[in-house]
Amino acid sequence: MAYNSKAKLKVLYLWKILQEETDAEHGLSMTQILERLDSYGISAERKSIYDDIKTLRDFDIDIKTYQRNPVEYAIERRDFTLEELMLMVDAVQSCRAITERQARMLITNIKQLATNREQALLDRRIHVEGCIKSKSESVLSTVDAIHEALRLRCKVAFAYRKIGADGKPHETREGKRHEVTPVAISYDDGFYYLTAWNDHHANLTEYRLDRMAKVSVERDMPATRNEEIANYAFDQGKAVMFGRFNGEEVACELTVDPDKVEIITDRFGKGATFLPFDGQQVRARVKVCKSQQFFGWVASMGRAVSIAAPQSLVEEYAITCASSSKSKQLPSTSSARRQRLEPCRPQARDKYCTLPAR
Numbered sequence: 417m418a419y420n421s422k423a424k425l426k427v428l429y430l431w432k433i434l435q436e437e438t439d440a441e442h443g444l445s446m447t448q449i450l451e452r453l454d455s456y457g458i459s460a461e462r463k464s465i466y467d468d469i470k471t472l473r474d475f476d477i478d479i480k481t482y483q484r485n486p487v488e489y490a491i492e493r494r495d496f497t498l499e500e501l502m503l504m505v506d507a508v509q510s511c512r513a514i515t516e517r518q519a520r521m522l523i524t525n526i527k528q529l530a531t532n533r534e535q536a537l538l539d540r541r542i543h544v545e546g547c548i549k550s551k552s553e554s555v556l557s558t559v560d561a562i563h564e565a566l567r568l569r570c571k572v573a574f575a576y577r578k579i580g581a582d583g584k585p586h587e588t589r590e591g592k593r594h595e596v597t598p599v600a601i602s603y604d605d606g607f608y609y610l611t612a613w614n615d616h617h618a619n620l621t622e623y624r625l626d627r628m629a630k631v632s633v634e635r636d637m638p639a640t641r642n643e644e645i646a647n648y649a650f651d652q653g654k655a656v657m658f659g660r661f662n663g664e665e666v667a668c669e670l671t672v673d674p675d676k677v678e679i680i681t682d683r684f685g686k687g688a689t690f691l692p693f694d695g696q697q698v699r700a701r702v703k704v705c706k707s708q709q710f711f712g713w714v715a716s717m718g719r720a721v722s723i724a725a726p727q728s729l730v731e732e733y734a735i736t737c738a739s740s741s742k743s744k745q746l747p748s749t750s751s752a753r754r755q756r757l758e759p760c761r762p763q764a765r766d767k768y769c770t771l772p773a774r
Contacts, residue, residue: 438488
């Protein structure tokens with residue numbers, strides 16, 4: 417008999433076949449297993465397959481034997497269920513922080529965790545309203561670089577870009593690199609943000625990662641240490657910001673139509689406290705950062721949502737709407753995001769202020 421170089425790999429091919437083609441509902445009979453091995457150029461006898469299955473079980477591969485007609489063998493346990501894999505695919509497709517090419521590569525890798533039969537079910541497209549993919553492929557590597565700087569307790573340097581009047585990215589400060597101490601990374605509304613200590617301005621500054629370029633870990637530049645950095649923390653109970661713009665924190669009451677309460681819960685989550693229902697309007701207490709963007713959000717809800725208290729906020733909203741109807745337009749979220757965002761001074765470090773671009 418001619419020597420078959422693949423014979424030594426038979427047990428691995430058996431594992432591959434069972435991994436790709438079987439699950440709890442779908443197994444392979446011994447005849448089908450022999451046929452699959454033969455397609456790889458490996459001839460085998462039933463007895464040797466039984467021995468190989470035992471070897472794989474000894475290696476903690478969960479191969480089940482199903483007493484069907486005929487008897488079938490399958491790998492039942494998976495690292496992820498089909499539902500979990502579908503959730504991963506949906507999350508990748510809706511993520512704005514990565515490019516289309518990166519999304520396709522990630523989905524291809526996710527599909528490798530599924531059986532051949534399940535992979536076809538993962539070929540689906542979920543429409544995400546208003547989802548614009550990033551044009552920068554460096555976001556993921558930038559996240560890694562920042563975490564490396566945090567681990568080494570050193571600074572990071574980078575050029576920062578903004579979209580110019582020609583619709584193309586241009587480096588700010590005439591290309592001069594920023595050298596900052598990374599403090600934390602956050603993810604909000606589809607974008608990654610770096611909160612960092614800026615020695616030049618002596619405050620915490622926020623940068624959007626997809627606008628950062630030429631990022632490097634400055635191992636020879638120790639990270640700045642001070643009380644503000646040491647005490648920095650994400651405050652889950654802070655007032656809700658609109659468009660990542662800060663303003664004065666206000667505890668207010670909103671009224672909403674009874675059949676549209678989800679508008680409040682979707683926007684404020686557990687931060688909303690609902691008052692006893694009076695049979696007409698639902699009232700909810702929330703904390704917000706007062707800003708043009710907040711007023712714009714209320715206005716966009718039409719008659720479904722209105723501000724009930726405090727009276728000073730009601731009056732300010734009315735004045736803003738009156739001014740807007742005459743000659744001004746409320747800043748849109750898209751124009752707001754074209755401005756640079758920076759945190760406030762130490763007494764309100766978890767807030768964010770809009771400052772003039774450098």
